[in-house]
Amino acid sequence: MQILSHKMRAVWRRCSPMMVALFMLMPLGGCSQNWGWYVVNPATAAGQRNLKFLIDGLYYTIALSLTAISISIIVGLLIALPGLSSRRGPRSINRVYVEMIRAIPILVLILWVYYGLPQVAGISISVFWAGVLALAISDSAFQAEIFRAGIQSINRGQYEAAASISLNYRDTMRFVILPQAIKRILPALGNQLVYMLKMSSLVSVIGMQELTRRANELVVTEYRPLEIYTVLVIEYLVVILIVSAGVRWLERRLNAAD
Amino acid sequence: MTPQPMPAFLSVQNVFKYFGEFCALNDVSLDVSLGQKLVICGPSGSGKSTLIRCVNQLEQHESGQIYIDGTEVGDGAAGQAAIRHNVGMVFQQFNLFPHLTILENLTLGPVRARGMPIAAATELAMHYLERVKIPEQSQKYPSQLSGGQQQRVAIARALCMKPKLMLFDEPTSALDPEMIAEVLDVIGELAAAGMTMICVTHEMGFARQVADMMLFMDHGKIVEMAPPRRFFSQPESPRCKLFLSQILRH
Numbered sequence: 137m138q139i140l141s142h143k144m145r146a147v148w149r150r151c152s153p154m155m156v157a158l159f160m161l162m163p164l165g166g167c168s169q170n171w172g173w174y175v176v177n178p179a180t181a182a183g184q185r186n187l188k189f190l191i192d193g194l195y196y197t198i199a200l201s202l203t204a205i206s207i208s209i210i211v212g213l214l215i216a217l218p219g220l221s222s223r224r225g226p227r228s229i230n231r232v233y234v235e236m237i238r239a240i241p242i243l244v245l246i247l248w249v250y251y252g253l254p255q256v257a258g259i260s261i262s263v264f265w266a267g268v269l270a271l272a273i274s275d276s277a278f279q280a281e282i283f284r285a286g287i288q289s290i291n292r293g294q295y296e297a298a299a300s301i302s303l304n305y306r307d308t309m310r311f312v313i314l315p316q317a318i319k320r321i322l323p324a325l326g327n328q329l330v331y332m333l334k335m336s337s338l339v340s341v342i343g344m345q346e347l348t349r350r351a352n353e354l355v356v357t358e359y360r361p362l363e364i365y366t367v368l369v370i371e372y373l374v375v376i377l378i379v380s381a382g383v384r385w386l387e388r389r390l391n392a393a394d
Numbered sequence: 395m396t397p398q399p400m401p402a403f404l405s406v407q408n409v410f411k412y413f414g415e416f417c418a419l420n421d422v423s424l425d426v427s428l429g430q431k432l433v434i435c436g437p438s439g440s441g442k443s444t445l446i447r448c449v450n451q452l453e454q455h456e457s458g459q460i461y462i463d464g465t466e467v468g469d470g471a472a473g474q475a476a477i478r479h480n481v482g483m484v485f486q487q488f489n490l491f492p493h494l495t496i497l498e499n500l501t502l503g504p505v506r507a508r509g510m511p512i513a514a515a516t517e518l519a520m521h522y523l524e525r526v527k528i529p530e531q532s533q534k535y536p537s538q539l540s541g542g543q544q545q546r547v548a549i550a551r552a553l554c555m556k557p558k559l560m561l562f563d564e565p566t567s568a569l570d571p572e573m574i575a576e577v578l579d580v581i582g583e584l585a586a587a588g589m590t591m592i593c594v595t596h597e598m599g600f601a602r603q604v605a606d607m608m609l610f611m612d613h614g615k616i617v618e619m620a621p622p623r624r625f626f627s628q629p630e631s632p633r634c635k636l637f638l639s640q641i642l643r644h
Contacts, residue, residue, distance in 0.1 A: 296452050297489035297548075301503030301555055302478040311502055315493050 153377055175360040176367050186354060190367055193350035194375070200264065200336045200346060204271035205329055211272065212279020217309075219284045230280065237277035243338050246270040250342040267339035275332055282328070286321035287313055319390050326383030330376050337372075347371050401464065403428045403590060404449065404559060409458030411444055411614075418444040419455065420614035428558065431585050432592045433601040433622075436611035437637060442594040445611070446561045449592070450481045462559070478507070482557030486564040488544045490536040496523070496547050497532040500554050508555070515554075522550040526580050542573030546580055553584075560584070562593040598642060602626060610634040 176190070177183035219230030240248075250266040253259070261269070290313050298308040318325075340349035351368040355361045402425035411419035418441045426432055434442045447453040449460060451467055451474070460467045465476035491499050500519035504510040510518070523529040526546035528539075536544055545565055552560060562581065566574040578600045585591060585604045595601060601608060601622065608625035610618040610633075618625065618634040629635045 291489075293485060293487050293489035294491065296483075297485065297491065297551075299452065300450065300481075300483040300485075301551060302507035303503065304507070307506045311494075311506065312491055316491075319493070 150381075153380075154373075172360045172363055175354075175358050175363050186358065186364075187367070189354060190347070190350050190364070191371065193345060193347040194371065196264070196344055196346035197333065197336050197375070200267050200271065200339060200344065201329070201332045204268045204275065204336070205332045207268065207272035208275035208279050208328075208332075209325070211276040213283050215276060215280035216283035216287065219280065220287055230284075234277045234280055237273060240274070242270065242274045242335050243341065245274050246338055246342060249273075263339070263342050263344050266342060267336070267344050271332060271335060271339070274335075275328060278328060279325075282321050282324045283317070286317035286324075289320055290316050322383070322387050322390065326380065326387075329379060329383070333376055333379065334372065402426060402461075403430075403463055404592075405459075405461040406445075406449070407459045407461075409445075409448060409455045409460060411441075411448060411453060411455045417614050419448065422458070422614070422616055424609070424616065424619070426559070426590065426592065428590050429588055430590055430607060431605050432607045432609060433605035434592065434594045434609045434611060435596060435598070435601065435637070435641075436617075440611040441614040442611050443563050444614075446483075446563055446592055446594060449559075449561060450477050450483055452483075480558045481561060482552030482555055482559070483561045484545070484548050484552055484563065484565050486567050488536070488541070488548045488568070490544055490548055490551070492536050495533055495535055496528075496539070499536070499547060500551050503551070503555050518554055519550070522553045523547075525553070525583075526550045527576075540573060541569045542576045545569065545573075545577045549577075549580055549584070558590060560589055560591040562591060562595065564594050564596070566595065566597060596641060598626075598638075610637065612637075 174180065174183060176187050178187055215230055215233050218226030219234075221227055246267065249270040250261065250263065253266070253269075254261055294312055294316070295308060298312045303312065336346060337348035340346060340352060343349065347368060351364050355364050358364065404426040406422055406424050409419050409422045410417070420441075422441070422445060424432075434445065436442050444453055448455045449462075449467070454469070462473075462476045462480055465472050467473040467477060490496075491502070494502065497516065497519055500522065501512065501515040504515040504518060505512055520529055520532065523532055526549055528543055528546055531539060531543060531547070536547065539547065549565075565581065566577050569577060574597065578597060581591075581593065582600070582604055593601075593604070605622045608618075608620055608622050609616060610625070610629070610631070612633050617631050618629055620629070625634075626638065629638055
């Protein structure tokens with residue numbers, strides 16, 4: 137009895153965010169709007185085709201977000217390190233970068249990278265890489281701040297101990313400081329991934345065929361914005377809830393390690 | 395012909411160190427030759443820790459010279475190498491790496507800084523873990539060990555780098571009373587085996603047993619320096635007398 141109720145509670149804990157989400161969508165069913173769910177009805181061939189068209193955008197949403205966040209984590213770390221220097225020069229490089237990038241809206245950066253950068257740099261850039269670049273640059277400023285805070289939270293004694301066994305700067309960071317810092321900033325990194333998944337919807341403006349762009353295109357041909365955007369909302373919800381659960385799992389695993 | 399005096403392994407000459415306006419080391423000079431065991435005591439804020447932290451350059455001194463094995467220690471690469479190859483340190487707060495196992499804590503330095511193969515480093519680490527009497531804990535993480543055990547691991551970690559000079563910065567001050575003895579025993583055995591060491595401590599019983607030179611500091615100055623017998627029985631300076639009477643009262 138005790139065990140059963142414990143299990144039930146665990147199941148409820150896992151599922152409750154989804155339940156709450158569905159509950160919040162319920163008012164939509166009760167309004168005076170005439171629903172036209174046929175447009176995404178999986179029982180019909182046309183509905184299936186439309187659903188497949190929408191869901192296929194997932195590939196680009198995820199590819200964009202994961203590529204961009206991988207780059208922004210690396211760039212963010214490289215920008216964070218001079219911010220920790222005791223000298224003024226490197227520190228100001230960090231400050232200028234962070235302050236400048238943070239001041240540019242992501243949408244503006246996407247437009248500038250896609251339409252402006254090719255002219256300035258004389259290169260051609262695909263929609264995908266323009267999106268990745270803009271998202272990565274924008275996110276890197278936040279990653280830099282997260283890393284800086286994480287690294288600064290590590291006790292001075294750890295650096296001194298590393299110095300006392302002759303580790304150089306690179307090995308001190310790689311084997312002593314970063315493993316501890318990353319564990320601490322993992323929740324913040326998870327937040328950034330969720331944020332990135334949502335911000336990737338903005339890349340739709342330059343024609344990236346991700347979730348949002350596909351929903352827009354389908355709305356243009358089918359004239360059922362309410363149904364199609366509702367599917368879009370659910371798509372983002374499902375992806376992000378899964379990602380959040382994944383991050384929490386990773387945190388638990390890392391915490392169990394010591 | 396006068397006999398050549400044996401050159402000191404560590405030589406500190408007229409060293410000054412400031413923290414802002416505060417003078418932490420005020421014209422400090424001392425020599426330590428190989429095999430010598432120096433114990434430093436004094437009230438808190440007297441510069442004891444700062445002195446040994448300057449020796450391995452965790453703090454940079456403002457003026458004066460520090461020589462290790464004849465090489466001046468400062469911001470030069472040669473000085474850094476001299477410290478790296480010769481000096482080990484044990485901290486008050488242990489400063490073990492919490493995300494690594496005990497064995498990994500010990501092998502990290504030899505493998506990364508000395509380029510030793512992992513198998514050889516593991517063998518070396520186990521050898522020193524046996525010397526500090528906790529070989530069975532090698533696969534655990536620091537947080538699973540008692541304070542006394544952690545400090546013994548920290549001593550083993552320093553020894554794995556094969557230092558010629560060991561610095562102990564109040565190694566027992568963060569320990570529960572019942573764990574102090576096990577750590578002092580290990581340090582005592584190390585001293586008996588001929589390790590050169592400088593130890594900052596308030597454990598006067600230990601100092602009397604291990605030290606061949608006692609040093610009393612106050613306000614960044616060396617106030618008294620004498621062999622332990624004379625240091626404890628007839629200290630010269632009134633400040634040292636007062637300190638000893640306070641600390642030995644109970």
